[in-house]
Amino acid sequence: MNVTALLAVAAFALALLAIFGTLYVGAVRSHRRGDLGIEGIRILRWAIAGQLVIYALLAVTAFLG
Amino acid sequence: MTAVPEAVARPGVPARDAASGLPPYTARLLRWSFAIGVLPPLALIAALAVKSLYLLTFVHVICGGTWTGFDLFMGLVMTRVMTLLDVPTRVEVAKRLTPTTFFILPSLAAVAVTSGIYLSQAEGKFDLGSPWILAAGVVVLILTVQGFGIFMPNGLRIFIELAKRQPDTTKIARLNMRNIRLAGVQAALQVAIIVIMAHLAVY
Numbered sequence: 001m002n003v004t005a006l007l008a009v010a011a012f013a014l015a016l017l018a019i020f021g022t023l024y025v026g027a028v029r030s031h032r033r034g035d036l037g038i039e040g041i042r043i044l045r046w047a048i049a050g051q052l053v054i055y056a057l058l059a060v061t062a063f064l065g
Numbered sequence: 066m067t068a069v070p071e072a073v074a075r076p077g078v079p080a081r082d083a084a085s086g087l088p089p090y091t092a093r094l095l096r097w098s099f100a101i102g103v104l105p106p107l108a109l110i111a112a113l114a115v116k117s118l119y120l121l122t123f124v125h126v127i128c129g130g131t132w133t134g135f136d137l138f139m140g141l142v143m144t145r146v147m148t149l150l151d152v153p154t155r156v157e158v159a160k161r162l163t164p165t166t167f168f169i170l171p172s173l174a175a176v177a178v179t180s181g182i183y184l185s186q187a188e189g190k191f192d193l194g195s196p197w198i199l200a201a202g203v204v205v206l207i208l209t210v211q212g213f214g215i216f217m218p219n220g221l222r223i224f225i226e227l228a229k230r231q232p233d234t235t236k237i238a239r240l241n242m243r244n245i246r247l248a249g250v251q252a253a254l255q256v257a258i259i260v261i262m263a264h265l266a267v268y
Contacts, residue, residue: 019214019218040087046092054171057110
């Protein structure tokens with residue numbers, strides 16, 4: 001197992017979650033104010049989940065490299 | 066319920082979701098982007114699983130080349146085209162460009178870098194004392210910071226703005242132009258990294 005690669009992917013995934021999480025919280029606030037439709041929140045969740053799937057696949061490579 | 070004007074489909078103009086400003090094709094383009102975006106990591110998994118140096122090299126070159134080519138196109142061609150468009154038309158381009166590239170570009174970038182590290186390790190070139198490897202690392206670090214700090218958050222901000230009942234079209238156009246211009250900067254850095262890669266491949 002390539003520990004360095006696994007840690008790097010985990011660090012990138014956490015950075016992504018931190019940045020996207022902040023934007024998501026802002027979007028949820030907009031939704032509560034009535035500025036943003038629920039479809040927008042769903043799309044955001046989908047976008048964040050999709051990015052995490054790509055990072056999960058990259059994490060798999062750490063066990064093969 | 067009274068239909069909002071945006072929800073009424075006009076010929077050639079897709080209907081918008083009545084509950085948000087998102088056009089119905091956004092989810093479809095995102096799904097397409099995701100379907101393409103998972104291919105590079107899957108190809109990298111395959112290359113490592115079968116322990117094929119040839120396939121690993123292919124994955125690295127095709128991902129790096131496509132990423133560079135895309136950024137060159139965005140920086141050299143799309144900036145020229147976009148600056149000639151009015152704001153509403155730029156927004157229409159952003160509505161389609163952002164979801165289509167949302168998964169593909171980060172995936173290409175991540176796999177190009179990851180496969181490059183595996184490749185340099187496999188060829189015994191991953192020497193952190195080498196100025197060429199260090200130079201590659203510095204360029205990759207700048208590209209990564211730009212990607213995480215500017216590109217992806219801007220993409221998400223465009224989605225959020227598009228999903229609002231009253232989207233700020235000026236903000237969408239500004240964020241999209243910022244991403245396209247930044248792609249030009251990324252292209253210049255990628256040309257620099259290709260110079261480094263060519264050196265590492267030959268010497």
